[in-house]
Amino acid sequence: xxxxxxxxxxxxxxxxxxxxxxxxxxxxxxxxxxxxxxxxxxxxxxxxxxxxxxxxxxxxxxxxxxxxxxxxxxxxxxxxxxxxxxxxxxxxxxxxxxxxxxxxxxxxxxxxxxxxxxxxxxxxxxxxxxxxxxxxxxxxxxxxxxxxxxxxxxxxxxxxxxxxxxxxxxxxxxxxxxxxxxxxxxxxxxxxxxxxx
Amino acid sequence: xxxxxxxxxxxxxxxxxxxxxxxxxxxxxxxxxxxxxxxxxxxxxxxxxxxxxxxxxxxxxxxxxxxxxxxxxxxxxxxxxxxxxxxxxxxx
Numbered sequence: 617x618x619x620x621x622x623x624x625x626x627x628x629x630x631x632x633x634x635x636x637x638x639x640x641x642x643x644x645x646x647x648x649x650x651x652x653x654x655x656x657x658x659x660x661x662x663x664x665x666x667x668x669x670x671x672x673x674x675x676x677x678x679x680x681x682x683x684x685x686x687x688x689x690x691x692x693x694x695x696x697x698x699x700x701x702x703x704x705x706x707x708x709x710x711x712x713x714x715x716x717x718x719x720x721x722x723x724x725x726x727x728x729x730x731x732x733x734x735x736x737x738x739x740x741x742x743x744x745x746x747x748x749x750x751x752x753x754x755x756x757x758x759x760x761x762x763x764x765x766x767x768x769x770x771x772x773x774x775x776x777x778x779x780x781x782x783x784x785x786x787x788x789x790x791x792x793x794x795x796x797x798x799x800x801x802x803x804x805x806x807x808x809x810x811x812x813x
Numbered sequence: 814x815x816x817x818x819x820x821x822x823x824x825x826x827x828x829x830x831x832x833x834x835x836x837x838x839x840x841x842x843x844x845x846x847x848x849x850x851x852x853x854x855x856x857x858x859x860x861x862x863x864x865x866x867x868x869x870x871x872x873x874x875x876x877x878x879x880x881x882x883x884x885x886x887x888x889x890x891x892x893x894x895x896x897x898x899x900x901x902x903x904x905x
Contacts (some may be wrong), residue, residue, distance in 0.1 A: 672902040679898060686882030693881055700824065707843050751835060754863035761870045770831065774838045781845050784873040791880040796889040797901060 654775045657704065661782035670700055671790040697787050705770070707780045710764025836861055842866050 677692050678684065684692075684781055694711055735809030758773065759766045766775055768783045839859040846865045 664822075668902070672898075675901060677900055678884065682888055684885055686878075686885045689885040690878055690881035690886075693877060750860045751863065754860060754867060755835075757867050758818055758863055758870075761867055761874075770838055771824045774841055777870075781866075781873070784870070784877065786874065788873060788876050788880065789879065791877065791884060794901070795880060795887055796881050797904065798884070798891060 632802065654778065658778055658782045659780070661786045665794075667786050667790045670696060670786065671794055673700075675794060691793065693787060697783055701779070701783060705779050706765055706768070706776050707763040708718065708783075714763065831902065 624707060655783075660718060673696050678689055681688065698708035698711035703709055703712075745764050755773070756766075758777060759768060762773070762776050768776065836859065837861045839857075843857060843862050846862070846869050
């Protein structure tokens with residue numbers, strides 16, 4: 617069992633698999649996605665192992681601030697997810713940068729984001745319809761949804777979206793599993809622990 | 814190149830060049846979205862796929878939001894010590 621337990625610090629730094637991934641990280645530009653590498657990364661999000669590592673990191677992080685709010689939990693959840701991506705994707709780097717450069721930078725982005733949304737919505741609906749085809753509009757909407765991908769060219773947007781969706785799905789699975797476990801009274805008193813082991 | 818085309822030009826001339834890129838992107842995205850994958854196989858418009866993708870991502874965001882609040886509530890009410898955390902890890 618000891619081999620399964622990751623280190624208490626966030627970030628799965630333990631396994632030989634991580635060493636392999638570390639080597640892969642240095643090869644090639646992260647922005648030049650090859651389909652095979654992208655697929656490999658997406659498959660990684662769907663492994664039990666990845667989910668387990670993420671879930672345990674999340675538990676450890678949240679356990680240390682038991683009085684934290686839901687918003688704190690959500691921020692930590694996204695941050696840990698971005699960390700799990702190991703800097704290989706644009707969305708993950710954007711999340712980490714967004715959290716680190718707290719205050720001024722984030723607020724500036726948020727204001728710009730809201731402003732951009734408003735500008736885009738009104739002209740299309742109220743004034744004479746600007747001829748932006750639906751597809752282009754939706755591409756922009758997608759670019760806004762995936763962190764850090766607003767100005768991304770088409771092919772990269774696809775890769776980022778695929779990876780982002782796979783990561784989000786894993787996040788939901790992991791958090792659902794944790795909450796179901798906790799809700800069912802998983803944190804047993806010591807007597808329960810003996811039964812389990 | 815294409816990003817500049819997206820932003821500034823809206824003439825059909827530019828969009829014709831990127832049409833096949835869009836179709837390619839859309840066909841790949843289709844495979845990711847559970848709803849579309851389950852339903853029809855081909856013949857889903859680009860606009861629809863993009864819309865479904867956006868909806869799907871938004872719904873995932875909402876789920877994470879709800880789960881975060883739920884988790885914080887659960888963790889606040891149950892006090893977990895080191896051993897119990899280890900058990901949770903092993904059972905997940």
